Amino acid sequence: MLHYTxxxxxxxxxxxxxxxxxxxxxxxxxxxxxxNNPLLIRDPGSTDLLYWDSNCALNLCNYLTGRKDRxxxxxxxxxxRNIVTHIVENQISRSQLYVVGIPCTGMISHxxxxxxxxGREIIEFEEQxxxxxxxGRDFEEIFEKNDFLQxxxxxxxxxxxxLYDEMLGERVPGYEGDDVYRDVEKVEQMSSEDRRGFFxxxxxxxxxxYACRDACPLCYCPTCFVxxxxxxxVGKSIDPVDTMTFHLLRAFHCAGRCTDxxxxxxxxxxxxxxxxxxxxxxxxxxxxxxxxxxxxxxQRPPLxxxxxxxxxxxxx
Amino acid sequence: xxxxxxxxxxxxxxxxxHFSWISSAEAAKFVEVANEVNQVVEELxxxxxxxxxxxxxx
Ligand code: SF4
Ligand code: SF4
Ligand code: SF4
Numbered sequence: 001m002l003h004y005t006x007x008x009x010x011x012x013x014x015x016x017x018x019x020x021x022x023x024x025x026x027x028x029x030x031x032x033x034x035x036n037n038p039l040l041i042r043d044p045g046s047t048d049l050l051y052w053d054s055n056c057a058l059n060l061c062n063y064l065t066g067r068k069d070r071x072x073x074x075x076x077x078x079x080x081r082n083i084v085t086h087i088v089e090n091q092i093s094r095s096q097l098y099v100v101g102i103p104c105t106g107m108i109s110h111x112x113x114x115x116x117x118x119g120r121e122i123i124e125f126e127e128q129x130x131x132x133x134x135x136g137r138d139f140e141e142i143f144e145k146n147d148f149l150q151x152x153x154x155x156x157x158x159x160x161x162x163l164y165d166e167m168l169g170e171r172v173p174g175y176e177g178d179d180v181y182r183d184v185e186k187v188e189q190m191s192s193e194d195r196r197g198f199f200x201x202x203x204x205x206x207x208x209x210y211a212c213r214d215a216c217p218l219c220y221c222p223t224c225f226v227x228x229x230x231x232x233x234v235g236k237s238i239d240p241v242d243t244m245t246f247h248l249l250r251a252f253h254c255a256g257r258c259t260d261x262x263x264x265x266x267x268x269x270x271x272x273x274x275x276x277x278x279x280x281x282x283x284x285x286x287x288x289x290x291x292x293x294x295x296x297x298x299q300r301p302p303l304x305x306x307x308x309x310x311x312x313x314x315x316x
Numbered sequence: 317x318x319x320x321x322x323x324x325x326x327x328x329x330x331x332x333x334h335f336s337w338i339s340s341a342e343a344a345k346f347v348e349v350a351n352e353v354n355q356v357v358e359e360l361x362x363x364x365x366x367x368x369x370x371x372x373x374x
Contacts, residue, residue, distance in 0.1 A: 188325065196327025196365055241368040248322065255318050280325050284318050303318075314317050316336035316349055 002127045004052040004102055007168050008074055011100055015072045016044035021098050022069035025060050026050045033125040033134070034110040038063060053127045054145060057107035057153075059263040061085075061217035064092045071097055076104035077174075078152075078261035080161035081294025082217045085257055088297060091220060094163075101164030103172040106145070106153035107262070108132065111271055113148055117141060152262035152275060155180045162295055181283045187276065199244070205270045206243050208236070212274045213250055215267035218257045225249060251277035256285045256303045257293050328365055331356045 012024040028039040029051040036055045040063065041047065052074070060073055061082035071092075075083060080101060086092045113134060114122065124135040133142045153159075157174045161167065187195060210226065213219045225233045226246055234249065235242035251274075258278040265275050285291050288311050289302035320333055334356075336349050 192324070192327055192329055194327075195325060199326040235368065239368060241366055244326070244366060248326065252319060252322060277322070277326075280322055281318055284321050288317060311317050314320055314335055316334065316352075 001102070001105055002053050004168050005050065008052055008100065009047040009050050011166065012041065012050055012072060013044045013047040015098055016042065016047070020070070021072040023067075024050075024072040025063050026074045027052060027056045027058075027060075030055070033122050034108065034113065052102070053125075054106065054108045054132070055110065055125070057150060057262060057266050058215060059217050059261050062215065062263075064097075065217070065220040066091060067096070069096070072100060073097060074100045074102060075161050075164065076102050077156065077158040077160050077162070078104075078259045080163045081158060081259040082261060084163055084294040084297055085259070085301075086217065088294075088301065089257075094297070097165075099161065099164045099166075101161030101167040103161070103167065103169050104153075104156075104159040105172055106149040106156065106159070108145060108148050109150045110266075113143065116143065116148070150262050150266070151183070151273075152260045152265075156260075158292075158295070163297070181279065183276070184280050184283050187280075199247075199276070200240060202272060202276065203243050203247055204240065206238070206247070206272055207270060208238055208243060208246065209269060211267040211269060212264035212272075215263040216254070217261075217263075218254050219250070225253075247274065247277055250274075251281060254278050255281045256289070256291060256301045258282055259294050329360055331360055332363065 008026055012026065015021045016024055022042065024041050026039055027036040028049045030036045034055045036051060036053070036058075038058055038060055039049060041049065059079055059082055060075065061079050064071060064073065064083065064086055073083070080099065083092070083097070083099065087094050117134060117136065117139065120136045120139060122134045122136050126133045130145055131142055132145055133140065155175045155177065157176075157180065159174050160171045187198060190198065210224075213224060213226070226236070234245045258281065260275065260279060260282060262275065264278070265273055268274060282292075285302060291302045293301070320335070323333060324330055334353050338346050338349060
């Protein structure tokens with residue numbers, strides 16, 4: 001996806017010069033390989049800082065919340081769906097935005113790559129079409145990008161932006177298999193006891209740093225429930241029950257809104273697959289309300305409306 | 317429903333969580349539901365999951 005870089009620079013320069021937007025939001029090459037950073041620029045002279053490859057997996061929609069100026073923003077499929085969600089939730093208005101759409105072929109899991117080189121330090125990353133090369137002090141390896149996709153990207157059904165003012169390329173095919181939720185189904189088939197063990201072990205490493213929350217564009221409350229102290233909704237220790245409560249509530253606040261963009265999981269310094277919580281909700285929302293988040297501006301989200309035929313078999 | 321599913325998905329025993337809607341005029345239903353909840357929960361025994369123990373002081 002490297003070739004999008006030039007186009008992004010060109011468009012950002014044009015938009016800023018012509019005064020179509022006040023600020024442009026994209027990515028810059030990270031100081032560490034495979035870790036591109038979000039970048040906001042105002043000066044049409046600095047567009048050379050903008051960069052694009054398959055390591056742009058943080059969600060730029062995060063930087064839109066509550067802005068009052070006109071914004072140009074780069075958006076893949078999932079980011080565009082989060083932008084739609086932001087518009088529907090009145091966090092930004094469509095007229096402020098100029099969306100540069102990227103047909104997305106998926107992001108690379110830096111963790112999988114680090115595993116593949118046996119944890120050796122990677123000092124250089126280079127994308128070469130469908131492949132990529134990583135270099136360390138005393139090694140060099142070439143991998144197929146498709147073998148190293150983030151787990152959410154590997155089953156992404158909406159890689160093309162659902163909302164855009166300009167598209168950077170031809171549409172790409174989305175995932176068509178019917179096993180998108182295979183990981184959730186596997187857990188569902190376990191016994192209650194085993195699931196308890198599965199999730200308890202999973203979060204036992206959590207250090208309550210809240211990077212997963214901060215990376216998520218859905219988490220824009222001025223004061224998050226975990227930071228509130230009067231009343232204190234949840235204990236702030238790393239007691240397993242406090243930690244589980246945090247994870248449950250974080251996930252539940254994303255119910256019917258999560259686009260499975262993977263930013264939360266990518267941001268977690270402990271490598272905890274936090275999407276296991278939100279993905280269960282995504283699956284249920286789809287089954288119970290035939291809903292997938294952020295696909296259109298017209299529809300209200302399922303947890304936002306009452307319908308007579310809402311499922312109520314669980315209420316006695 | 318989403319909340320119940322999520323809680324049970326992460327390992328809360330089915331039967332621990334109940335929902336009902338009882339009007340102030342439905343005394344009989346209240347008694348019925350309370351007894352039923354009581355019975356199901358008693359069969360499950362004391363809750364161990366998501367119960368915070370008091371911090372132990374060394
Ligand atoms: S989830 Fe889809 S659109 Fe988003 S980065 Fe992955 S492949 Fe691209
Ligand atoms: S919960 Fe995670 S996967 Fe879902 S929208 Fe937020 S960052 Fe993306
Ligand atoms: S980012 Fe990871 S370690 Fe930090 S709070 Fe979230 S799950 Fe826990």
